[in-house]
Amino acid sequence: MEKIDIKDAYKFVGKEIEIEGWLYNKRSKGKVHFLIIRDGTGFIQAVVVKGEVEDRVFDMYDEISQESSLVIRGVVREDRRSPYKYELSVKNIELVHKAIDYPIQKKEHGIGFLLPIRHLWLRSRKQWAIMRIRYEIIKAIRDFFDKEGFILIDAPILTPSACEGTTTLFETDYFGDKAYLSQSGQLYMEAACMAHKKVYCFGPTFRAEKSKTRRHLMEFWMVEPEIAYATLDDIIEISERFITYIVERVLENKREELKILERPLELLEKISPPFPKITYSEAVKKLKEKFPDFEWGEDFGAPHETYLSTLYEKPLVITRYPKKIKAFYMKPDPENPDVVLCMDILAPEGYGEIIGGSEREDNYEKLLQRMKEEKMPVEDYKWYLDLRKYGSVPHSGFGLGLERTICWICKLEHIREAIPFPRLLEKIYP
Ligand code: 4AD
Ligand code: MG
Numbered sequence: 001m002e003k004i005d006i007k008d009a010y011k012f013v014g015k016e017i018e019i020e021g022w023l024y025n026k027r028s029k030g031k032v033h034f035l036i037i038r039d040g041t042g043f044i045q046a047v048v049v050k051g052e053v054e055d056r057v058f059d060m061y062d063e064i065s066q067e068s069s070l071v072i073r074g075v076v077r078e079d080r081r082s083p084y085k086y087e088l089s090v091k092n093i094e095l096v097h098k099a100i101d102y103p104i105q106k107k108e109h110g111i112g113f114l115l116p117i118r119h120l121w122l123r124s125r126k127q128w129a130i131m132r133i134r135y136e137i138i139k140a141i142r143d144f145f146d147k148e149g150f151i152l153i154d155a156p157i158l159t160p161s162a163c164e165g166t167t168t169l170f171e172t173d174y175f176g177d178k179a180y181l182s183q184s185g186q187l188y189m190e191a192a193c194m195a196h197k198k199v200y201c202f203g204p205t206f207r208a209e210k211s212k213t214r215r216h217l218m219e220f221w222m223v224e225p226e227i228a229y230a231t232l233d234d235i236i237e238i239s240e241r242f243i244t245y246i247v248e249r250v251l252e253n254k255r256e257e258l259k260i261l262e263r264p265l266e267l268l269e270k271i272s273p274p275f276p277k278i279t280y281s282e283a284v285k286k287l288k289e290k291f292p293d294f295e296w297g298e299d300f301g302a303p304h305e306t307y308l309s310t311l312y313e314k315p316l317v318i319t320r321y322p323k324k325i326k327a328f329y330m331k332p333d334p335e336n337p338d339v340v341l342c343m344d345i346l347a348p349e350g351y352g353e354i355i356g357g358s359e360r361e362d363n364y365e366k367l368l369q370r371m372k373e374e375k376m377p378v379e380d381y382k383w384y385l386d387l388r389k390y391g392s393v394p395h396s397g398f399g400l401g402l403e404r405t406i407c408w409i410c411k412l413e414h415i416r417e418a419i420p421f422p423r424l425l426e427k428i429y430p
Helices: 006-012 055-062 111-121 125-147 186-196 232-253 255-260 280-290 302-309 364-373 378-386 402-410
Strands: 016-028 032-038 043-049 069-078 086-097 171-174 177-181 198-206 219-228 277-279 316-319 336-340 342-347 352-359 395-401
Touching (some): 006 016, 006 043, 032 069, 055 086, 125 198, 125 219, 125 255, 186 378, 186 395, 232 255, 232 316, 232 395, 277 280, 280 316, 364 378
Parallel strands (some): 277 316
Antiparallel strands (some): 016 069, 171 177, 316 342
């Protein structure tokens, strides 16, 4: 008899098999017990019928508590009506470990209760589905850049200086000097793209975001491609294909998980290039209809992004933001130096920014000038300025936030469920 994974049950219809797992749920109709078993690869309903098993096995029902680990033996049957599609007619159950008073019940729990038990909450069916979609998206990201001829270059986590401003830096001691957890690998990718042309990094990044929102994590994963000789239009075109590819992969390989999450597919299925594109100035005009006090030059907040992104069915590309609200490295638009050659992409359905990117300032003098305006410690960025001294070329790149993308694709209410162990404002447990 074979030990199988629940995901392979369909191959064993009519056969006796064994599954190593946990009890997810149970109910009884007196002479028939229904056990929902999970083994990490899937969920299946096991049916225990009085008279078809030894009384000893039938009577184990009371003892097998939720999340008790067990090895269960039985015959696989097809069951088209069941959400699990396959069923197990139980022959024997072996209790491995009895779980006592598992805290997560069938009923709805509040987030204040669930977050401190994230280590257990991960076992719940919805969380299980989200993590599997997360994994598919990570694989899709790697496959996309692989097939496009990019080289993976790992950026350091410990850095001597800021990339995205000094207000959200996590500081640490580095042998008596100050070091910071990386906010972005971009500056290092700019160096690497001069060596390899098309590069990307993909790793955790850190921001001490002092705001408590459904879109911000203190630790999140970002993928950052950077391309030598690429313009703003080039990276917009890549982003459109990139986002489309990610969505297609999830639709192709994670249908069941999307169903568990009750994620409507209609809008996801429409995602394909080209995406709608507007400038910041055009966006401000649209915003004024809903927020009459909004002035040109202000940065968009969450409510503004939500409003703009609900005006379209596809992700929305917004270009050319005011220079004043964007990072020092962005290149001004030669046609209007008050704005920079940048783009943000807002996910539809009200999800807001998932991508931020730009063309980079490639002129030594102009970059230096910009850094001085920002009162940056120029000495710390000498290496970065070097890139503009030795064969400088136009180059562009962007960053996509993994958890924001998961949030949208899974249609989650809050970003905390998009990462296994979220780091939230003042919360770092477990
Ligand atoms: O727009 P951001 O700050 O851009 C950069 O960091 C650039 N250096 C990227 C580049 O050009 N290489 O961040 C990029 C993306 C955002 O669009 C968002 O999806 C995500 O990172 N992000 C966050 N996700 C979760 N929690 C936070 N606190 C985030 N901050 C940014
Ligand atoms: Mg941004």
